[in-house]
Amino acid sequence: MASAPRPERVPRLLAGCLPPPPPPPTVGLLSMEQEETYLELYLDQCAAQDDLAPPRSPLFNPVVPYGMYILNASNPDTAFNSNPEVKETSGDFSSVDLSFLPDEVTQENKDQPVISSRHETEENSESQSPQSRLPLPSEQDIGLGLNSSSLSNSHSQLHPGDTDSVQPSPEKPNSDSLSLASITPMTPMTPVSECCGIVPQLQNIVSTVNLACKLDLKKIALHAKNAEYNPKRFAAVIMRIREPRTTALIFSSGKMVCTGAKSEEQSRLAARKYARVVQKLGFPARFLDFKIQNMVGSCDVRFPIRLEGLVLTHQQFSSYEPELFPGLIYRMVKPRIVLLIFVSGKVVLTGAKERSEIYEAFENIYPILKGFKKA
Amino acid sequence: MPGRGRCPDCGSTELVEDSHYSQSQLVCSDCGCVVTEGLLTTTFSDEGNLREVTYSRSTGENEQVSRSQQRGLRRVRDLCRVLQLPPTFEDTAVAYYQQAYRHSGIRAARLQKKEVLVGCCVLITCRQHNWPLTMGAICTLLYADLDVFSSIYLQIVKLLGLDVPSLCLAELVKTYCSSFKLFQASPSVPAKYVEDKEKMLSRTLQLVELANETWLVTGRHPLPVITAATFLAWQSLQPADRLSCSLARFCKLANVDLPYPASSRLQELLAVLLRMAEQLAWLRVLRLDRRSVVKHIGDLLQHRHSLVRLAFRDGTAEVETRGKEPPRICPAPPVSTVTGDENISDSEIEQYLRTPQEVRDFQRAQAARQAAMSVPNPP
DSSP states (O other), X not given: OOOOOOTTHHHHHHHHHSOOOOOOTTSOOOOHHHXXXXXXXXXXXXXXXXXXXXXXXXXXXXXXXXXHHHHHHSOHHHHHHHHHHHHHTTTOOTTSOOTTSOSSOOSSOTTHHHHHHHHHHHHTOSOOOGGGGSHHHHHHHHHHHHHTTOSOOOTTOOOTTTTTOOSOOTTOOSXXXXXXXXXXXXXXXXXXXXXXXXXXXXXXXXXEEEOOSOOOHHHHHHHBTTEEEXXXXXXXXXEEETTTTXXXXXXXXXXXXXXXXXXXXXXXXXXXXXXXXXXXXXOOOOOEEEEEEEEEEEEEOSSOBOHHHHHHHTTTTEEOOTTTOSSEEEEETTTTEEXXXXXXXXEEEEEESSHHHHHHHHHHHHHHHHHTBOO | OTTSOOOTTTOOOOEEEEEETTEEEEEETTTOOEEEOXXXXXXXXXXXXXXXXXXXXXXXXXXXXXXXXXXXXXXXXXXXXXXXXXXXXXXXXXXXXXHHHTSHHHHTSOHHHHHHHHHHHHHHHHHHTTOOOOHHHHHHHHTOOHHHHHHHHHHHHHHHTOOOOXXXXXXXXXXXXXXXXXXXXXXXSOGGGOOOHHHHHHXXXXXXXXXHHTTSSTTSOHHHXXXXXXXXXXHHHSHHHHTTOOHHHHHHHTTOOOOTTHXXXXXXXXXXXXXXXXXXXXXXXXXXXXXXXXXXXXXXXXXXXXXXXXXXXXXXXXXXXXXXXXXXXXXXXXXXXXXXXXXXXXXXXXXXXXXXXXXXXXXXXXXXXXXXXXXXXXX
């Protein structure tokens, strides 16, 4: 069980990590000491919330909710900046659109400690605690972004996950290693157990090999039972074997493409069998430069995913056009893998040359998806 | 100087290289005619070697607006005017088209692609201003295929590195609902079917919001959901008279195309509403079904936030029939012990080869088939 970090640690860290905020236009400059007192106020409230809700404030949760990505990605300055601006303008919220906030405080929402503490500070009217808003501006950004596509101006509308929120499920990993360093990095430091045992399964391997001899495709199509050859449609023989169940495209230059295997070894075995068939047909086939060109894997994270939210926060990597395709296309940079993410929670990973790339890509995407789990 | 050619005027070979205000010129020393103005050419040095330079290799392309680009820009403006977009949109769309045209891949593309590109530029402009234009609408206007449109759209977004926001659902609802011809009585629309625009709009918006919250919108085309929501909103505003009207008939008298998935969206939306109704005591006793719940949509929408929370408390939406099972560890895949270097038995390979007899039979059959095909009208 996570306990709130000792208050005295945090201000130092924050002071170290984040540069002092520039003076917001509408209020006076907050000194560092003032901020520390506000922080302690907030943390006291958090401690009081401990028995109400999971004592994990998003601020210190390594499994960063999507809100934190906004916070990390954007300049921490702005986060600090918007706090006093929002809170200190003595109740004048005209410049701030709060319609994303729920009208009723929910018990299930894991962001609750922050929200309820915020409500409390509102009620206590003017026991201002900018730090309590620290995670919220990030949500606000999302809220504002989403608000532009929000559907009505009803106050309580747009916290996308609000209605489907549950108690954090037991699968919530042992991320209680409150690594405060996780505040800054873009990719959270997640232990392997983060993925709670979901391993992507390989579905298809594409490999190529050079048989190093010119082939007579007509002869191959004539003498092999499992071959089809239609030169008008495609200039290669399509050959299939039953074990491992694969298909090969054999070109007259002697190059061959083998598809359909479920593992690298199976792909290699299948390619060797095709080479053996070609050998038996009388060609001096060899087995040169066997190379895996592409690996496709798939898995299921077992919770629905808010694709609209994901495309907003990871816009530079994602492409989501529901009019064209139901899934979100996420082009991960490191490793260079393309992921198709669907609302049901199924994920397809492709473009890998190595098995480890698929696993690494899934480990990178899983915490991001967890942030959009609206359950 | 010898070897430099002759002066075209006097025919002398005495050509001198001189410079006129730092521009080198080849001048005839007899008559003073300027033969060439040094390196001032619009093309590469090839021209100095008297070889013709193709237009695509010259810089003329970058300096002039080609006819095909002019045509494209005119099409962009026309499209903006047809769609009655604000004038600023026109300039933005034109700028995007020009920007795209600078890429050689676009310049050399087929006319069909350039035509679709016009639509893409207009669409991107509208999206960036939250103007609710669907891809289907653009494709209809351009007589283009949606697949062709989609490939070019994705390509151009990547090429120009643009950030295109998603379709604004609220605006789309307003525009789409306003296109329903139900707000005035007419020969085809009886009085009891006429509805007030504002009431219908607000209720449709609420229903679409509800659909969005309960996972009916993510991953799906937005329009059928809005059609279903409009229908339900219209029905619920006067259920006594309108329950008898079907979705297809509704779209027909409203003069709007019925998108195919709209009926399944309608069923899904009704299922969500039924689940919400279960949470209200006075509705639970009524034992509502898909038709009778329509009468209570007003009440359900009024309390939708708490009802949705209560109804979907276990975290899964109605349509996701995952149940309450705790997330279990994925079972390990069957471990394959293939190493890739096993011995391959001859018999296994031979099963894939034809025996000589089979080969002969096959060849005979092929020859017969060829003969049959070469005779156009076999007796």
